Amino acid sequence: MQHTRIKDLLNASTFGQEVTVKAWVKTFRNNQFLALNDGSCLGNLQAVIDFTHTEEALLKRLNTGAAVLVRGPLVESLGKGQRVEVKVSHLEILGDSDPEKFPLQPKKHSLEFLREIAHLRFRTNTFNAIFKVRHTLAFAIHQFFNDRGFVYLHSPIITGSDAEGAGEMFRVTTLDLNNPPRLEDGSINYKEDFFARSTNLTVSGQLEGELAAMALGNIYTFGPTFRAENSNTTRHLAEFWMVEPEMAFYELKDNMDLAEDMLKYLIRYALEHCPDEIDFLKNRLLEEEKLKPQAERSELDLVSKLNFCLENNFERLTYTEAIEILRQSKPNQKKQFKYLIEGWGTDLQSEHERYLVEKHFKKPVILTDYPAEIKSFYMRQNEPDAQGRKTVGAMDILFPGIGEMVGGSQREERLDRLVGRMEELGIPAEEMDWFLDTRRFGTAPHSGFGLGFERLVLFVTGMTNIRDVIPFPRTPKNAEF
């Protein structure tokens, strides 16, 4: 049967026509006012029921969560608080919702509780808004790259390479775990496994992306990524989505320019296409901040924060410059950092990144040229500086409240340098032969980066826990639903 989405009805400019609405009950007030939501927008449609001419048994079934059909003329609302309403002439229950058992009430629930009922949390305003924004950002990613002639590459989810060392991996196998085939020395015989070798879920599509970029020019991947790290934080998931562009003939600066353009494009796209959702999330955040002491409240509301991000250039500086700023910073002088900045060469701790981004520059920061020791083997080796310190052409983009949003680099395209570094780190070159072929045949400067999609969604929605911006979060000890 034909029915109209509530979003269209709330925007309607003509009245009197009969409409049919199919939606879920949010609340039923005063035995006559039904607040309906069908997911098409955050707003509810008010349906007014003539309870004197409606069976009492039917009215009793208008419980929060029930699916209903209402039909009647769309009229200007007699009451305050809404512009339009439906005067119900026909009412049907499509699906009951037992009020004794339905866990959502017309009141504020904690995010922790909603996480436990992740299958139902879509029905709340907050998660309606979050997943609209998430969708919009995903769509905008494809739009951005497509407009610029990038090819969307599907890198494999099951990988055979275990040489990359970018974190703990999830094993993929069809072997009988209770009785696996073994070699004479007792080790497991993967020759008998499905792929006749040991396989894992991907931790990054970068290496495959590089192969494609060295032919197609500019590519990007956007898919699920898996890390079996025992991370219990508000910023990590065992299964998350990552965007990884890879560009032939791009040097580090081109790489940074693209990443900054992309982030601004995505934020602007969300602001333009989800104004209601972001406004709702902004107000939600303001409510939450009221509970905090003045000192801990943020200076900018969500919309201002996003706009501020668009209006300012990201601060670009090298690791070496950042160390100097941190060394002379107040918290370092006063020994307030848990990890004091003493010398050059160690990785920055969260507290240092937060100081740079949230206190010193107060905007997104791109850090470049990290010490080679603390970065991956594939990053391009810079010439040592006057003091003989070795760095690589890496770039990390740090965001306030999030930390590392993007991690990327110019890749080492010189075969001898790359193989040399792999030897130093004990990475077996034989297993990476296919990867090294790009450096053997027509090698060229190229660059790329990885964007943690959920971290972007966190920033744009103003949420603070990454488990609340993915439908069904996978974290250590939790893979429910």
Place this chain on the structure above:
RNA sequence: UCCUGAGUAGCUCAGCCGGUUAGAGCAUCUGACUGUUAAUCAGAGGGUCGCUGGUUCGAGCCCAGCCUCAGGAGCCA
């Protein structure tokens, strides 16, 4: 994995120094009211105090172990 905190009604939380029958608001149920905006008013029902063990005349409260959750750290995106 480490550090800190938490776990009491469907939800959010209170529960004093270890002491009789464990409380409140919301939700639910019953009734009243009927242009309400998380409707309102009156009444009622609702508990394995995370689990296991220990101390004690007596444990929601003290002790030990475990489980789960949250925040921070590490790892990273």
